[in-house]
């Protein structure tokens with residue numbers, strides 16, 4: 001069960017290039033790629049011809065070319081080329097997902113595209129100011145329910161104990177952090193203030 005009408009981080013913006021990237025989001029196969037203009041796009045990772053994953057194809061000037069028989073689809077999922085055939089049927093198209101590049105992330109909408117309101121995407125402007133807010137990023141595949149991950153990240157009092165030798169630092173700075181919690185139309189937002197505490201060392205590995 002997934003909430004589909006919501007924005008999800010599909011990838012870091014710098015993970016996606018003109019080499020297709022396969023990812024499973026809300027249990028659906030998705031292919032992410034950048035077209036010739038550098039614009040990132042997300043399509044269902046399943047060719048409408050014979051079902052091959054588009055992610056094992058390649059990006060050309062026209063779009064993403066299926067590695068099975070060469071049908072090519074643009075960033076909107078419309079078929080733009082069928083080798084050996086001039087006529088392109090109307091229904092030769094792939095499901096396209098709304099995708100927004102913002103603050104170093106690619107945000108995807110897996111639900112009803114008509115309801116995708118980009119103003120509801122969580123902002124994280126610090127990613128755009130790497131001089132004052134340097135950060136390191138990566139992606140982990142976690143074998144477990146996404147709900148457990150949300151639960152984990154909202155319970156940061158464990159940091160001083162589970163991660164005592166890395167990001168945990170002094171356990172009491174985590175336990176005593178001041179929380180500003182606000183209900184939002186979509187859920188909950190909290191700011192967590194750990195005043196006068198040193199940030200974790202820049203070289204940390206979890």
Ligand code: FES
Pocket residue numbers: 047048049050051052066067068069070071
């Ligand atoms: S399966 Fe994609 S072109 Fe045939």
Ligand SMILES: [Fe+2]
Pocket residue numbers: 152158159162163
């Ligand atoms: Fe943890």
